[in-house]
Amino acid sequence: MPQLNGGGGDDLGANDEMISFKDEGEQEEKISENVSAERDLDDVKSSLVNESENNSSSSDSEQAERRPQTRPDSESYEKTRDYFSEALRRQQDGGFFKSPHYPGYPFLMIPDLTNPYLSNGSLSPSARTYLQMKWPLLDVPGSAALKDSRSPTPGHLSNKVPVVQHAHHVHPLTPLITYSNEHFSPGTPPSHLSPEILDPKTGIPRTPHPSELSPYYPLSPGAVGSIAHPLGWLMPQQGQHMYSIPPGGFRHPYPALAMNASMSSLVSSRFSPHMVTPPPHSLHQTGIPHPAIVSPAIKQEPSGDNISPSMHARKSPVPPKKEEDKKPHIKKPLNAFMLYMKEMRAKVVAECTLKESAAINQILGRRWHSLSREEQAKYYELARKERQLHSQLYPGWSARDNYGKRKKRKRENKPDSKPEDFSIRSKKQCVQYLPSEKMCDSPASSHGSMLDSPATPSAALASPAAPAATHSEQAQPLSLTTKPEGRMHHHFSLPGKASGSTSSSSSSSSSSSSQPTISIPIGTSGSHSTTPILTRPIPFTSLHPPMLSPPSPFHQAALHSHHALFQSQPLSLVTKPTE
DNA sequence: TCGCCTTTGAAGGAT
DNA sequence: ATCCTTCAAAGGCGA
Numbered sequence A: 001m002p003q004l005n006g007g008g009g010d011d012l013g014a015n016d017e018m019i020s021f022k023d024e025g026e027q028e029e030k031i032s033e034n035v036s037a038e039r040d041l042d043d044v045k046s047s048l049v050n051e052s053e054n055n056s057s058s059s060d061s062e063q064a065e066r067r068p069q070t071r072p073d074s075e076s077y078e079k080t081r082d083y084f085s086e087a088l089r090r091q092q093d094g095g096f097f098k099s100p101h102y103p104g105y106p107f108l109m110i111p112d113l114t115n116p117y118l119s120n121g122s123l124s125p126s127a128r129t130y131l132q133m134k135w136p137l138l139d140v141p142g143s144a145a146l147k148d149s150r151s152p153t154p155g156h157l158s159n160k161v162p163v164v165q166h167a168h169h170v171h172p173l174t175p176l177i178t179y180s181n182e183h184f185s186p187g188t189p190p191s192h193l194s195p196e197i198l199d200p201k202t203g204i205p206r207t208p209h210p211s212e213l214s215p216y217y218p219l220s221p222g223a224v225g226s227i228a229h230p231l232g233w234l235m236p237q238q239g240q241h242m243y244s245i246p247p248g249g250f251r252h253p254y255p256a257l258a259m260n261a262s263m264s265s266l267v268s269s270r271f272s273p274h275m276v277t278p279p280p281h282s283l284h285q286t287g288i289p290h291p292a293i294v295s296p297a298i299k300q301e302p303s304g305d306n307i308s309p310s311m312h313a314r315k316s317p318v319p320p321k322k323e324e325d326k327k328p329h330i331k332k333p334l335n336a337f338m339l340y341m342k343e344m345r346a347k348v349v350a351e352c353t354l355k356e357s358a359a360i361n362q363i364l365g366r367r368w369h370s371l372s373r374e375e376q377a378k379y380y381e382l383a384r385k386e387r388q389l390h391s392q393l394y395p396g397w398s399a400r401d402n403y404g405k406r407k408k409r410k411r412e413n414k415p416d417s418k419p420e421d422f423s424i425r426s427k428k429q430c431v432q433y434l435p436s437e438k439m440c441d442s443p444a445s446s447h448g449s450m451l452d453s454p455a456t457p458s459a460a461l462a463s464p465a466a467p468a469a470t471h472s473e474q475a476q477p478l479s480l481t482t483k484p485e486g487r488m489h490h491h492f493s494l495p496g497k498a499s500g501s502t503s504s505s506s507s508s509s510s511s512s513s514s515q516p517t518i519s520i521p522i523g524t525s526g527s528h529s530t531t532p533i534l535t536r537p538i539p540f541t542s543l544h545p546p547m548l549s550p551p552s553p554f555h556q557a558a559l560h561s562h563h564a565l566f567q568s569q570p571l572s573l574v575t576k577p578t579e
Numbered sequence B: 001t002c003g004c005c006t007t008t009g010a011a012g013g014a015t
Numbered sequence C: 001a002t003c004c005t006t007c008a009a010a011g012g013c014g015a
Helices: A008-012 A015-033 A037-093 A124-129 A210-216 A247-251 A261-270 A280-286 A307-315 A321-326 A336-351 A357-370 A373-393 A419-429 A457-465 A471-475 A505-512 A553-568
Strands: A533-535 A572-574
Touching (some): A336 A357, A336 A373
Antiparallel strands (some): A533 A572
């Protein structure tokens, strides 16, 4: 069943489209690289401003324009891929990054860190592994470390959903980011302390499989610090950072401490650079605080600061009652977009003069949509891993726990806001944050990305293989829409389910009312900001349950059909009648 | 000093 | 099953 087409994403019949997507994605990178942004910026500006106007037409032209540009990037793209394959190859060779061809990415193993906040010892150790994206990604030689090494699909990945690695089109992250629950088993205590590993869920101690341990030893300290980041391409910027890791940290004999790609990815984003060059003891002895943990006292500044709290906590042998009182703030795991934002923000900021996050975020949002499915899939995958890890680290944690912790994030007006408001707001909001001068979104943005994406990350995942948004989709430029109303969520109503979120009352408001430039955010995942409702013939949901694995051929196939359908059936835009 | 703004996605309560 | 709300990051800005 897996190999329906054997071509992975290519088989979906959207090859050309896929290519274009790639180009787009590349282009963006390129943009960042070659700050030939001048032109890009102009394009973007105009595109952003006029997008809505030129919805349909622009897309084509845009593509046409862009294509030439992007071409050159195909090379880089290939390179990135090469990086991956290279990394993979090494891992598979057992060489395990012996030769650091990519100095930029140090090999990282996470030392034994205990999570001070988890009174329940069962989880603690793994918390340490929750590191940030900026950190080098390290992948544990997948199979080796795993209990089920024989299994083609790492059992640990199985979030119920088997990971299917396409023979020919292996998701880049899949192999690299295998993280195993085993490895990061919350219950994995230092071996010297306890030979047993606690089952994250059951809490029942188990004896670590030898294979779980050994794989990490091979890592030579010398190699550390000069290992290519397997996901470097994923982190254009951060990837460049080199983190010198205290040898001691790597010598740590605990498999659970080894950082695999997924972890690193996860890790990378939430740890501040400070963490990168921490004194050895900080890593090894005090442990790495889970980035998601934020001391209540410390507002929630992730950078650097969050380190201390946890570290302190860790130091105190007994995280006693205080912990309870202080109840650490465990942050939500970052979603795909957030991960993307973290990575790209700096880039965008560099390209533009914009500093305001709101504006940057708008751009990022657009870029996000312009990403190829593959690229998005990477982030979805990372996000999935992060969630997975997070859940392992904090089994009892619920997103609800954080409710109300954030200073009144909601503005009251939302509920209060009346339809009338919408118009006003929307007008004002449009482009508000994208001053003409600063608009620097990538022109490429207009392409649709994943219609289904968020709703079905799976879709996104599947996406690589999945048919790119069809022409119609692609053609629809994303608009910098304005959120009609405060935080009204506008969603496409997909027959199946779109992302968890969904259309809302507001949609009507915007559509009908006043959005000066209403563009159809087709392909936007579950975007909140769009007005028009897109109805699709196909229930994505049926295709993808919450995905946990990289695009499986199955999904691909499904998508394929979906794709076909799409092509034949243009999207129908339906504006939800306002109430 | 604090919350808003803005983005997408996920989670979970409410309907 | 769907809808709705909140939060995650981030940093300038306004009150």
